[in-house]
Amino acid sequence: MSSSNRTNIPNSLNEHWMPFTDNKTFKKNPRLITDAKGVYLTNHQGKKMIDASSGLFCNPLGHGRKEITEAVSKQLDKLDYCQPFNQGYGGSFELATRIAKKTPEGINRIFYTICGSTAVETAIKIAIAYHRAKGDSKRFRFVGRERGYHGMNIGATTVGGMINNVKTFASVLMPGVQHMRHTHLPEHKFVKGQPETGIEMAEDLERIAMNFGGENIAACIVEPIAGSTGTLVPPKGYLKRIREICDKHGILLIFDEVITGWGRTGSAFASQEFGVTPDMITMAKATTNGVIPMGVVAVKEEMYDAVLDSSKNPEGTPELFHGYTYSGIPAAVAAGLAVQDIFDKEDIFNRAKEMSPYFQEGLHSLKDLKEVVSIRGYGMMGGVEMKMKDKPGKSGFQTFKHCYDAGVNFKNTGDTLIIAPQFICEKKHIDEIIEKLRTGISNYSKS
Numbered sequence: 001m002s003s004s005n006r007t008n009i010p011n012s013l014n015e016h017w018m019p020f021t022d023n024k025t026f027k028k029n030p031r032l033i034t035d036a037k038g039v040y041l042t043n044h045q046g047k048k049m050i051d052a053s054s055g056l057f058c059n060p061l062g063h064g065r066k067e068i069t070e071a072v073s074k075q076l077d078k079l080d081y082c083q084p085f086n087q088g089y090g091g092s093f094e095l096a097t098r099i100a101k102k103t104p105e106g107i108n109r110i111f112y113t114i115c116g117s118t119a120v121e122t123a124i125k126i127a128i129a130y131h132r133a134k135g136d137s138k139r140f141r142f143v144g145r146e147r148g149y150h151g152m153n154i155g156a157t158t159v160g161g162m163i164n165n166v167k168t169f170a171s172v173l174m175p176g177v178q179h180m181r182h183t184h185l186p187e188h189k190f191v192k193g194q195p196e197t198g199i200e201m202a203e204d205l206e207r208i209a210m211n212f213g214g215e216n217i218a219a220c221i222v223e224p225i226a227g228s229t230g231t232l233v234p235p236k237g238y239l240k241r242i243r244e245i246c247d248k249h250g251i252l253l254i255f256d257e258v259i260t261g262w263g264r265t266g267s268a269f270a271s272q273e274f275g276v277t278p279d280m281i282t283m284a285k286a287t288t289n290g291v292i293p294m295g296v297v298a299v300k301e302e303m304y305d306a307v308l309d310s311s312k313n314p315e316g317t318p319e320l321f322h323g324y325t326y327s328g329i330p331a332a333v334a335a336g337l338a339v340q341d342i343f344d345k346e347d348i349f350n351r352a353k354e355m356s357p358y359f360q361e362g363l364h365s366l367k368d369l370k371e372v373v374s375i376r377g378y379g380m381m382g383g384v385e386m387k388m389k390d391k392p393g394k395s396g397f398q399t400f401k402h403c404y405d406a407g408v409n410f411k412n413t414g415d416t417l418i419i420a421p422q423f424i425c426e427k428k429h430i431d432e433i434i435e436k437l438r439t440g441i442s443n444y445s446k447s
């Protein structure tokens with residue numbers, strides 16, 4: 001394709017099998033992004049759009065941050081790769097120390113993975129390894145939650161609770177996984193922040209422990225706020241009650257903070273925001289501002305010690321037979337360190353906290369729109385749910401397309417629009433997002 005081709009569409013779209021995409025429809029009328037700077041994206045037709053979802057919750061610091069790209073480029077010139085097994089390089093240790101300064105106290109051992117899915121898979125395996133290290137090898141069950149999303153490998157798919165993600169693969173899912181009910185109740189439809197009702201949903205964990213034996217359950221995994229199903233905010237007291245039930249039965253608690261981590265709630269982690277400390281935290285996405293894949297599992301020090309201390313393996317043999325070729329690669333670490341610098345220098349989490357009431361007000365101002373049936377949100381994340389039309393997902397996608405045309409980009413999940421602005425947004429950017437959402441949603445209603 002010649003560079004003078006103004007459409008910027010590759011000659012063939014056939015070969016790339018796109019993830020989580022209606023490939024047939026997309027390829028007839030593609031939406032390609034060519035440039036990104038700050039809070040704006042430009043598409044292949046030269047149209048500028050505001051990024052209302054930080055990519056996929058990935059870029060809270062804005063697009064095209066020179067500090068990050070330069071740090072990565074410098075790192076690649078110096079050391080582009082080194083194998084991470086029984087070898088290493090200084091940067092990954094430095095980043096682990098920086099991450100551990102921001103995680104809740106005691107959760108300070110850092111295992112690098114490639115993405116959110118591999119972080120969840122790793123947390124599942126660490127849970128099993130920890131119980132075995134403590135002489136408790138009968139715990140094999142896991143508990144997830146309906147409408148949870150934890151990624152797409154087999155373990156993460158199984159503990160997740162989104163029906164379309166599991167039904168094709170039912171035959172190969174992990175055994176011994178139970179799901180609690182999700183926490184979204186009809187009366188939560190237009191609630192701002194944490195709902196007052198619904199704490200009793202936590203008792204589902206107690207029931208599962210009764211039915212399957214708490215002593216057989218290795219871990220319970222939840223997103224503190226379910227993100228991919230459209231911001232389901234936990235009822236007041238719910239997470240604390242889950243923690244209590246876990247403690248009663250010796251069940252580990254994993255908070256999947258791939259979305260809520262790194263400031264999305266206004267605190268570094270939702271764990272701190274809600275005052276509930278899990279045993280492991282998974283993270284990814286904003287860890288590198290989305291520019292290079294990286295996942296992380298932050299683990300309680302005592303769990304790390306137990307696994308290491310119980311190992312009777314000969315010298316040079318791993319204590320934990322687990323890891324990835326790309327665990328903590330230099331380019332991802334360089335991005336991660338640059339991101340940590342920006343978090344500190346720009347007081348990013350407080351910035352998110354200060355902007356969130358303004359954002360939430362704006363989001364809830366859309367309540368009057370005809371087809372909007374629910375709005376919920378917390379911090380710098382929110383979901384706007386559209387009235388279902390014929391089949392789930394249709395109205396969400398059509399609204400997304402009208403909003404895209406109106407100049408605001410985000411992702412829809414089913415009939416819910418996922419809105420998660422960047423933390424560098426000023427009030428005028430929030431205003432622009434809300435105004436364009438209003439236009440797009442109204443145009444959809446008229447269509």
Ligand SMILES: Cc1ncc(COP(=O)(O)O)c(C=O)c1O
Pocket residue numbers: 056115116117118120149150151152223227228256257258259284285
């Ligand atoms: C809470 C949560 N966990 C895990 C994942 C999977 O992350 P990845 O797509 O990087 O594998 C996601 C992705 O959106 C997520 O939202």
